[in-house]
Amino acid sequence: MNLSPWIILFAPFVSAVVIVLFTERFKKLSSYISVAAVAISFVFSVAVFFGQDGTASFNWIDLGTFQVKIGYLINDLTRLMLLIVTGVGLLIHIYSIGYMAEDRGRSRYFCGLSLFMFSMLGIVLANNFIMMFIFWELVGFSSYLLIGHWFYRPAPPAAANKAFLANRLGDFGFMLGILVVWSASGTVTFDELSGHWSTLGLSPGFMTAAALLIFCGAVGKSAQFPLHVWLPDAMEGPTPVSALIHAATMVAAGVFMLVRTYFLFEPSPTALDVVLWIGLITSLLAALMATQQDDIKRVLAYSTLSQLGLMIAAVGLGAPQAGMFHLFTHASFKALLFLGAGSVIHSLQNEQNIWQMGGLQKKMPVTFWTFLIGTLALIACPPFAGFWSKDDILASSDRNIPAFLAIAAVTYLTAFYMSRLFVVAFLGQARSELARHAHESPRVMTIPLILLSIPACIAGFPFIASLFIKVPEHEGSPIGSMAVSLIAFAAGAASGYYLYKEKARDSIEIPLFEHKFYFDEMYGSLIKWTQDLLANISGFVDRWVIDGTVVRGLGGITWGAGFALRFLQVGNLQAYAFLFGAGVVLLLYFILFGTK
Amino acid sequence: MVTLNDYLFASGLLFAIGFAGVLLRRNVIIIFMALELMLNAANLSLIGFSRYNAHDGLPDYNGQVLVFFIITVAAAEVTVGLAIIVALFRARQTTHVEDMNTLKF
Numbered sequence: 178m179n180l181s182p183w184i185i186l187f188a189p190f191v192s193a194v195v196i197v198l199f200t201e202r203f204k205k206l207s208s209y210i211s212v213a214a215v216a217i218s219f220v221f222s223v224a225v226f227f228g229q230d231g232t233a234s235f236n237w238i239d240l241g242t243f244q245v246k247i248g249y250l251i252n253d254l255t256r257l258m259l260l261i262v263t264g265v266g267l268l269i270h271i272y273s274i275g276y277m278a279e280d281r282g283r284s285r286y287f288c289g290l291s292l293f294m295f296s297m298l299g300i301v302l303a304n305n306f307i308m309m310f311i312f313w314e315l316v317g318f319s320s321y322l323l324i325g326h327w328f329y330r331p332a333p334p335a336a337a338n339k340a341f342l343a344n345r346l347g348d349f350g351f352m353l354g355i356l357v358v359w360s361a362s363g364t365v366t367f368d369e370l371s372g373h374w375s376t377l378g379l380s381p382g383f384m385t386a387a388a389l390l391i392f393c394g395a396v397g398k399s400a401q402f403p404l405h406v407w408l409p410d411a412m413e414g415p416t417p418v419s420a421l422i423h424a425a426t427m428v429a430a431g432v433f434m435l436v437r438t439y440f441l442f443e444p445s446p447t448a449l450d451v452v453l454w455i456g457l458i459t460s461l462l463a464a465l466m467a468t469q470q471d472d473i474k475r476v477l478a479y480s481t482l483s484q485l486g487l488m489i490a491a492v493g494l495g496a497p498q499a500g501m502f503h504l505f506t507h508a509s510f511k512a513l514l515f516l517g518a519g520s521v522i523h524s525l526q527n528e529q530n531i532w533q534m535g536g537l538q539k540k541m542p543v544t545f546w547t548f549l550i551g552t553l554a555l556i557a558c559p560p561f562a563g564f565w566s567k568d569d570i571l572a573s574s575d576r577n578i579p580a581f582l583a584i585a586a587v588t589y590l591t592a593f594y595m596s597r598l599f600v601v602a603f604l605g606q607a608r609s610e611l612a613r614h615a616h617e618s619p620r621v622m623t624i625p626l627i628l629l630s631i632p633a634c635i636a637g638f639p640f641i642a643s644l645f646i647k648v649p650e651h652e653g654s655p656i657g658s659m660a661v662s663l664i665a666f667a668a669g670a671a672s673g674y675y676l677y678k679e680k681a682r683d684s685i686e687i688p689l690f691e692h693k694f695y696f697d698e699m700y701g702s703l704i705k706w707t708q709d710l711l712a713n714i715s716g717f718v719d720r721w722v723i724d725g726t727v728v729r730g731l732g733g734i735t736w737g738a739g740f741a742l743r744f745l746q747v748g749n750l751q752a753y754a755f756l757f758g759a760g761v762v763l764l765l766y767f768i769l770f771g772t773k
Numbered sequence: 774m775v776t777l778n779d780y781l782f783a784s785g786l787l788f789a790i791g792f793a794g795v796l797l798r799r800n801v802i803i804i805f806m807a808l809e810l811m812l813n814a815a816n817l818s819l820i821g822f823s824r825y826n827a828h829d830g831l832p833d834y835n836g837q838v839l840v841f842f843i844i845t846v847a848a849a850e851v852t853v854g855l856a857i858i859v860a861l862f863r864a865r866q867t868t869h870v871e872d873m874n875t876l877k878f
Contacts, residue, residue, distance in 0.1 A: 749870070751804075758792060
């Protein structure tokens, strides 16, 4: 039996357990244990990458006809995802040693990271829906721990709650979807399902419903409209956590799941259309919101949303490989951007407002250059990684004109807000005392930046990418899409650069975008309204149905019966004696003559 | 020839007279005596059964033993009952049942 997948999966788990049970008090040791665990996972992931396909499982719970199996499924998709998750995860772990050096909850933090890696790897390795769902929930839980790491401040626990609740909402649909699939096919194993699903002879409506319920899970975890609200708030967690959640793992899990279960979507064009438009709407909305944010991490968060929308849209376009390709390149440059932002925040003593930054080129050269590479990769500047993968998505939409236009618009907006971010935060003059005294971060933080900027530069070239992933081939006119992509990039970058060059404050103010289209307010009042309505209904039921008929009804019957019967208590001794005698006579009569 | 039926008839008559006394008389002491009459009616029927259920020329002593039990219980009952009546009389200055009607709604 091939042990490597199990080692990959359980190394972080062992680390989490050891930290909780034994090394909570030794903060340095805890962080090294956690890093060592993810390093082990990474090494074995590399081994698996060059190894063979395979699958294995054992029964975990056996309830007769229903069995829960724990097992792994290794194929091209798993290999790539393992490499992304453990590779980016390892760099983020190392970076965390520097970033969290002065945090007093370091042991707890690294324990959370290890638990998170364990859950994420579980999703990647899972060979069936039930196991995936278990780890899916674990990811939700461990992200809750990590986002709420600084629990003594008011915002992080609120953000953690929000993330958890939004995820639960999506997961509920996911669970229903799993049940629907299981009831229709009798199996939850991906291998068995992928072959049989379209041959089961189910009605198109049923297949669409099943696919869309499964998609709910991805909507929650990958923060798609309308459950996207948790992701920007999740920025309250420590920056490496943002990098981990947003780059390679949690939000990518949704896209990964869609690709893994693409066989459910393939037979249903309606489901694919819904997936496509949810992705595009998310992408557009998030890109518009990003243009007006002042918090460096929030801009990145919205750009993550936007890019995730593109990946989901790629799946909806029937090009899951293009989506995975973008996930692959995005993982490297988004982790790079977040860690770069973390480096800036760290050296500016937790200042996150880009208008308080500026002039960082000389003071933080490594961060500056690596952040520039990350930005160029994200805004699809050739020949950086993002250009190739975004172009693939654009090219796969060439038969769907509205989708094509939407993706082009997103490309333009991405270039615009990222150059705004870069110009304001890094160029020009220092706009605050903190920015004037900025200094480069320690080496344990800059080395992961340098390492991550390598794939951000080169991972997109078809001859390199094809080592890792099957780069989609497309007929039609790649030249046309490439030209559109280039024009959108150039226009966005140029407008962002000239609008914000040397500005001391934002020259454009669009409150609608700044307030995120008022989604939070809308949800707030919606929840208040439904809650009030529910409370009123249940109050009415409690007061009039439960109290009125059941409680008072029962009491009333007893009281009434007592009231009627007490008139028999006349108080006359001889009357009692007479009734007693009459009763005896009646009893005798029934005993002696009644049976005849 | 006196038969078991005669005994039982006499016993039933006594019991009916006693029960009628309990229902109809107003004086508690008379009611009490009527109750004793009912007990003795039961005794009489027991004796009758004992006499006419003879085995090997001997009467069935079970019935007679039960009679002694009843006499004992009746004696105890008289003690308690009379004590209650005396206590009632002290409290109410009456032995009429119609005046003892507070045990009602």
